[in-house]
Amino acid sequence: xxxxxxxxxxxxxxxxxxxxxxxxxxxxxxxxxxxxxxxxxxxxxxxxxxxxxxxxxxxxxxxxxxxxxxxxxxxxxxxxxxxxxxxxxxxxxxxxxxxxxxxxxxxxxxxxxxxxxxxxxxxxxxxx
Amino acid sequence: xxxxxxxxxxxxxxxxxxxxxxxxxxxxxxxxxxxxxxxxxxxxxxxxxxxxxxxxxxxxxxxxxxxxxxxxxxxxxxxxxxxxxxxxxxxxxxxxxxxxxxxxxxxxxxxxxxxxxxxxxxxx
Numbered sequence: 001x002x003x004x005x006x007x008x009x010x011x012x013x014x015x016x017x018x019x020x021x022x023x024x025x026x027x028x029x030x031x032x033x034x035x036x037x038x039x040x041x042x043x044x045x046x047x048x049x050x051x052x053x054x055x056x057x058x059x060x061x062x063x064x065x066x067x068x069x070x071x072x073x074x075x076x077x078x079x080x081x082x083x084x085x086x087x088x089x090x091x092x093x094x095x096x097x098x099x100x101x102x103x104x105x106x107x108x109x110x111x112x113x114x115x116x117x118x119x120x121x122x123x124x125x126x127x128x
Numbered sequence: 129x130x131x132x133x134x135x136x137x138x139x140x141x142x143x144x145x146x147x148x149x150x151x152x153x154x155x156x157x158x159x160x161x162x163x164x165x166x167x168x169x170x171x172x173x174x175x176x177x178x179x180x181x182x183x184x185x186x187x188x189x190x191x192x193x194x195x196x197x198x199x200x201x202x203x204x205x206x207x208x209x210x211x212x213x214x215x216x217x218x219x220x221x222x223x224x225x226x227x228x229x230x231x232x233x234x235x236x237x238x239x240x241x242x243x244x245x246x247x248x249x250x251x252x
Contacts, residue, residue, distance in 0.1 A: 027217065027220065030213050030216075030217065031217070033213075034210070034213070034214070037206065037210065038210075041206070041248065044252070045248065045251060045252045050187070051187075052175070052176055052183040052184075052187075055176045056176050056177070059176065068173075072169075072170070072173070075166055075169070076166065079159075079162065079163045079166050082159045082160075082163065083160070083163050086156065086159075086160060111166055111167065111170045114170050114173070114174060115169075115170045115173050117177075118170075118173040118174050118176065118177035118178070119173065119177070121177045121178070122176065122177050
């Protein structure tokens, strides 16, 4: 006799209630990065100079700014998912593991927001 | 119950090293390398956006020997992770999962990653 309730059997999600989100997010961000990363390396290669002023000017263009924000957020997201798995695999001991996982999330969030703010500043002017 | 002196099952050192293992490890290493690179990427954006972050210093560092070596490493990491990432996405659709196909695609990934890195490095 199964101890699972009829409701639990119908929902069919097991004891963890989830499990496929991480896998799917990793794949979808990977697919997005094929486009965004490809666009970035090609666009950067096409620039003639790499001085602060030229890059600031390039990033102020609405399309470039949009792509750069998408790139920054998606990179941080994909990186966060990857680093999470590496920590789960190699960092042992519950306290150290949880601490590293939380620190990694904090760091990735910080990097994503800094990237967005930097591109917004270049795009919208000196207000930010 | 003592666990000492018990025989171990054949482990990593016993098996002949397959190329797929190298690719698996490289995928993880290049991923970690780019996670570290992400910090520099965001610092680069910040330096372009805010005068308080000195762009000149960053520019000078990446123009130096060690800086260029790091950039070359990230360049290879990007193209390797990209090529092997596509291999992973193909696997997810149930294709190319036979042992011999996995070995062939390994070499395909290595060659294309090296080629893309070389072409990109020489063209920029």
